[in-house]
Amino acid sequence: MKTLIDILEKCxxxxxxxxxxxxxxxxxxxxWTYSQFYNFATGIAKLLExxxxxxxxxxxxxxxNSPYWLGAFFGCLLKGVITVPLYLQNRPQFVLEIARxxxxxxxxxxxxxxxxxxxxxxxxxxxxxxxxxxxEHSFKKNPIEEKDIVQILYTSGTTGFPKGxxxxxxxxxxxxxAIFNIIKVEKSxxxxxxxxxxxxxxxxxxxxxxxxxxxxVFAPALGSSIITKTLFENKITKMATVPExxxxxxxxxxKKAPSSLFKIASFLPKSLQxxxxxxxxxxxxxxxxxxxxxxxxxDVEVGKKWQALGINILQGYGLTxxxxxxxxxPPPFKxxxxxxxxxxxxxxxxxxxxxxxxxxxxxxxxxxxxLKKTKEAFEDSWLKTxxxxxxxxxxxxxxxxRKKFMILTAAGQNVYPExxxxxxxxxxxxxxxxxxxxxxxxxxxxxxxxxxxxKDPEKVIDRVNKRLASFQQIQGWSIWPFDEFPLTVTKxxxxxxxxxxxxxxxxxxxxxAAKKEFPPLIEILSTVTEVNPNLISGETxxxxxxxxxSLMRIELVAQIEEELGVEIDEAEITxxxxxxxxxxxxxxxxxxxxxxxxxxxxxxxxxxxIRKVLRRxxxxxxxxxxxxIEIEGRENLQDLPTPVIFMPEHTSHLDSFAVLRALPxxxxxxxxxxxxxxxxxxxFKWIQPLATLLFNTYPFPRRGQIKLGLVYTGELLDxxxxxxxxxxxxxxxxxxxxxxxxxxxxMAVEMQAAVVPxxxxxxxxxxxxxxxxxxxxxxxxxxxxxLLYFKKWDSPDKATKAIEKAIKVL
Amino acid sequence: xxxxxxxxxxxxxxxxxxxxxxxxxxERDVFCKxxxxxxxxxxxxxxxxxxxxxxxxxxxxxxxxxxIEIQNIKSGxxxxxxxxIPQIENIKSYDLxxxxxxxYVIAVVAILLEE
Numbered sequence: 001m002k003t004l005i006d007i008l009e010k011c012x013x014x015x016x017x018x019x020x021x022x023x024x025x026x027x028x029x030x031x032w033t034y035s036q037f038y039n040f041a042t043g044i045a046k047l048l049e050x051x052x053x054x055x056x057x058x059x060x061x062x063x064x065n066s067p068y069w070l071g072a073f074f075g076c077l078l079k080g081v082i083t084v085p086l087y088l089q090n091r092p093q094f095v096l097e098i099a100r101x102x103x104x105x106x107x108x109x110x111x112x113x114x115x116x117x118x119x120x121x122x123x124x125x126x127x128x129x130x131x132x133x134x135x136e137h138s139f140k141k142n143p144i145e146e147k148d149i150v151q152i153l154y155t156s157g158t159t160g161f162p163k164g165x166x167x168x169x170x171x172x173x174x175x176x177x178a179i180f181n182i183i184k185v186e187k188s189x190x191x192x193x194x195x196x197x198x199x200x201x202x203x204x205x206x207x208x209x210x211x212x213x214x215x216x217v218f219a220p221a222l223g224s225s226i227i228t229k230t231l232f233e234n235k236i237t238k239m240a241t242v243p244e245x246x247x248x249x250x251x252x253x254x255k256k257a258p259s260s261l262f263k264i265a266s267f268l269p270k271s272l273q274x275x276x277x278x279x280x281x282x283x284x285x286x287x288x289x290x291x292x293x294x295x296x297x298x299d300v301e302v303g304k305k306w307q308a309l310g311i312n313i314l315q316g317y318g319l320t321x322x323x324x325x326x327x328x329x330p331p332p333f334k335x336x337x338x339x340x341x342x343x344x345x346x347x348x349x350x351x352x353x354x355x356x357x358x359x360x361x362x363x364x365x366x367x368x369x370x371l372k373k374t375k376e377a378f379e380d381s382w383l384k385t386x387x388x389x390x391x392x393x394x395x396x397x398x399x400x401x402r403k404k405f406m407i408l409t410a411a412g413q414n415v416y417p418e419x420x421x422x423x424x425x426x427x428x429x430x431x432x433x434x435x436x437x438x439x440x441x442x443x444x445x446x447x448x449x450x451x452x453x454x455k456d457p458e459k460v461i462d463r464v465n466k467r468l469a470s471f472q473q474i475q476g477w478s479i480w481p482f483d484e485f486p487l488t489v490t491k492x493x494x495x496x497x498x499x500x501x502x503x504x505x506x507x508x509x510x511x512x513a514a515k516k517e518f519p520p521l522i523e524i525l526s527t528v529t530e531v532n533p534n535l536i537s538g539e540t541x542x543x544x545x546x547x548x549x550s551l552m553r554i555e556l557v558a559q560i561e562e563e564l565g566v567e568i569d570e571a572e573i574t575x576x577x578x579x580x581x582x583x584x585x586x587x588x589x590x591x592x593x594x595x596x597x598x599x600x601x602x603x604x605x606x607x608x609x610i611r612k613v614l615r616r617x618x619x620x621x622x623x624x625x626x627x628x629i630e631i632e633g634r635e636n637l638q639d640l641p642t643p644v645i646f647m648p649e650h651t652s653h654l655d656s657f658a659v660l661r662a663l664p665x666x667x668x669x670x671x672x673x674x675x676x677x678x679x680x681x682x683x684f685k686w687i688q689p690l691a692t693l694l695f696n697t698y699p700f701p702r703r704g705q706i707k708l709g710l711v712y713t714g715e716l717l718d719x720x721x722x723x724x725x726x727x728x729x730x731x732x733x734x735x736x737x738x739x740x741x742x743x744x745x746x747m748a749v750e751m752q753a754a755v756v757p758x759x760x761x762x763x764x765x766x767x768x769x770x771x772x773x774x775x776x777x778x779x780x781x782x783x784x785x786x787l788l789y790f791k792k793w794d795s796p797d798k799a800t801k802a803i804e805k806a807i808k809v810l
Numbered sequence: 811x812x813x814x815x816x817x818x819x820x821x822x823x824x825x826x827x828x829x830x831x832x833x834x835x836x837e838r839d840v841f842c843k844x845x846x847x848x849x850x851x852x853x854x855x856x857x858x859x860x861x862x863x864x865x866x867x868x869x870x871x872x873x874x875x876x877x878i879e880i881q882n883i884k885s886g887x888x889x890x891x892x893x894x895i896p897q898i899e900n901i902k903s904y905d906l907x908x909x910x911x912x913x914y915v916i917a918v919v920a921i922l923l924e925e
Contacts, residue, residue, distance in 0.1 A: 552828075570872040571872045
């Protein structure tokens with residue numbers, strides 16, 4: 001293994017049919033096998049060739065983590081094109097500057113990114129390129145060497161414009177080899193990828209997963225509930241994250257678990273720990289066994305608690321400039337205060353002043369076109385990390401803090417802000433803190449900046465000072481006036497920006513740009529009523545205090561439905577309703593909504609057999625007597641890509657029987673039928689179990705909670721069931737076809753499954769409108785039309801029209 | 811004699827914005843099919859105000875839009891139809907008036923109930 005391309009090619013050979021990358025953006029899961037992943041990358045390479053990009057040219061990559069991201073990245077590697085990954089939160093002005101500095105020729109982006117700076121660059125939406133996975137694409141291969149550049153990473157700089165860290169294949173592959181035996185990965189492992197892939201930390205973990213043929217799952221968004229859901233649904237085994245995340249999740253766990261449990265657990269073997277915290281494990285899917293923590297220092301206490309759960313915490317230390325891993329805690333991952341031992345192949349020494357110096361193949365090549373800064377980064381061919389640290393006798397590295405933030409006291413002693421913050425953050429009221437050396441009256445003062453609702457800061461400081469050494473005493477303090485400190489992507493405090501604010505009153509850019517975030521309901525209430533969100537609280541009365549009139553009320557329920565996917569009855573908002581009550585209504589709505597769901601028994605293999613038999617011995621013979629069926633267009637069902645959505649017109653209760661009979665058995669056995677919730681699950685609920693047994697019906701609400709119907713449809717399609725969906729929404733009362741429901745087009749576009757239009761004739765004569773029983777015998781004809789495919793970006797309305805037309809012309 | 815009166819005033823601009831933002835919601839939950847045959851915003855705003863006036867007069871509570879249907883007779887005079895509200899079977903007589911001026915629509919209704 002010399003280049004990252006070797007990994008890609010090895011994967012394609014060894015694991016071709018194994019799942020590699022997965023994401024569920026909305027209703028359907030997208031899963032790429034290793035060979036599809038490879039195909040996508042070759043498709044990107046070909047695209048680059050068509051765009052006349054040469055080896056060494058630069059391409060910007062601006063998208064959230066996804067299969068497409070890795071596909072585009074490896075596609076660039078195949079062509080020797082250099083990737084410049086960007087962060088989603090990068091500001092337009094910044095991107096513009098990077099494009100200029102790297103002379104980028106192309107932008108790969110996510111379709112969701114709509115507001116682009118004026119880049120004057122051609123761009124391609126990578127998430128619209130799904131078709132590339134279909135086959136391997138041929139392109140002219142450029143020889144790729146170890147020393148070739150993989151990417152330029154612009155790390156969030158501390159002063160001035162960030163530097164572009166240039167990493168080569170050799171850098172990354174050397175680091176990957178070094179962690180190979182420390183992070184053991186099985187083919188059966190499932191990784192969750194949530195840190196930005198534009199950071200080399202997530203990259204190296206994902207590459208490690210790929211090299212073992214494991215599966216990488218991406219979360220569609222980064223809210224904690226979505227992450228937990230993704231962990232749970234995919235039974236994730238391993239993930240990388242930052243300490244801040246571990247801290248936040250642990251706080252939630254601690255609210256439910258008594259602290260004594262953690263104490264007891266720390267003495268138990270792993271298997272018992274898992275048993276003790278079974279509920280926690282179950283919420284995460286029950287398989288999580290390793291978390292790699294990096295990017296910032298992990299609080300020892302937090303780390304120990306995670307370990308008490310029976311989950312291994314691997315800590316590492318590194319920089320973007322070192323691709324990134326320099327040290328890791330080796331198994332059994334016990335020494336959590338240390339960042340571990342130096343990885344093989346790399347040398348680390350501590351300079352006289354305590355700075356950590358690194359040498360080895362993992363050390364970056366240069367800062368992009370910046371000789372001066374590149375030179376400054378080294379001292380006699382050793383990389384100056386800017387971090388201060390020391391080794392213990394057994395060779396474990398400990399980090400003291402950043403060199404440039406070290407506070408040199410008047411007495412000539414070195415104080416590390418980290419040590420002070422460690423004590424400050426132990427205080428209950430302190431959410432976060434930042435210690436700096438503040439110049440004051442010609443001296444440097446040890447100054448603590450506190451974040452949080454703190455009643456008596458003096459007392460807090462007094463308590464903390466008692467725990468600190470005499471030379472570390474806090475001499476001054478202030479309360480941070482904003483909601484959050486300026487943070488790097490890995491959630492480290494940007495100390496210099498805090499200091500700049502204290503000394504010059506410069507408000508950090510991040511804080512200026514960050515709009516205070518309110519809970520979604522408050523945001524909605526504020527837009528609808530035009531009341532400042534700061535003035536809305538749980539106790540606010542919606543009608544009285546916010547002046548909600550009847551027009552606003554409609555807007556409010558419409559907005560709640562659109563944004564939160566929950567249907568609220570207008571009548572539920574009375575003169576007395578408080579925001580808190582509405583919150584409760586919304587929270588309880590999913591339970592009300594999901595009153596009807598797909599039963600687990602209906603997809604059971606045994607049920608499938610019974611269903612098949614019942615159809616054979618009961619339904620089809622009966623059908624033969626009542627109405628012989630003529631089938632047309634069966635050629636359209638040959639080589640059917642599974643699964644598909646059948647959309648027949650609806651003229652009689654006999655339709656479902658007729659379509660079922662007309663389908664080839666393979667499609668028939670794997671079919672689920674969308675049925676109106678209000679009819680089958682309410683009005684005729686006594687027959688529902690039988691209908692579900694025979695037809696594999698599932699609830700599809702006709703109004704309001706359509707989203708729920710889409711969720712179920714997506715789940716069934718993901719399980720390879722084709723769907724039968726009547727796009728008219730009900731049996732038509734007259735001969736005239738009803739206009740199709742908008743949901744038909746939405747379904748076709750959202751589900752990304754082919755639609756088969758179906759025409760049915762003759763059923764109406766046998767079982768007329770309003771009737772359940774056959775009036776006479778007669779011939780029925782079922783005609784299948786050619787498959788309709790829709791693109792992700794097609795409008796649902798157009799799709800609806802196209803389906804309507806396709807049924808009509810049959 | 812039990813007379814109930816109700817009135818409502820509505821700014822066209824606000825109605826238009828709300829309608830354009832959530833047309834489906836209005837088409838589904840506020841207006842009846844026949845009412846939508848004339849899709850002009852000024853017309854619909856008038857109906858909306860009238861419905862609100864009736865809701866106020868009879869104290870029907872929120873969200874009862876589709877229980878009240880408004881049609882115009884030849885002269886343009888609006889008439890009321892009630893779709894299945896039990897508590898208003900005792901309506902003896904009513905009169906409804908809708909008026910537009912500039913950016914505003916106003917509706918007034920008087921309803922006479924049997925004792």
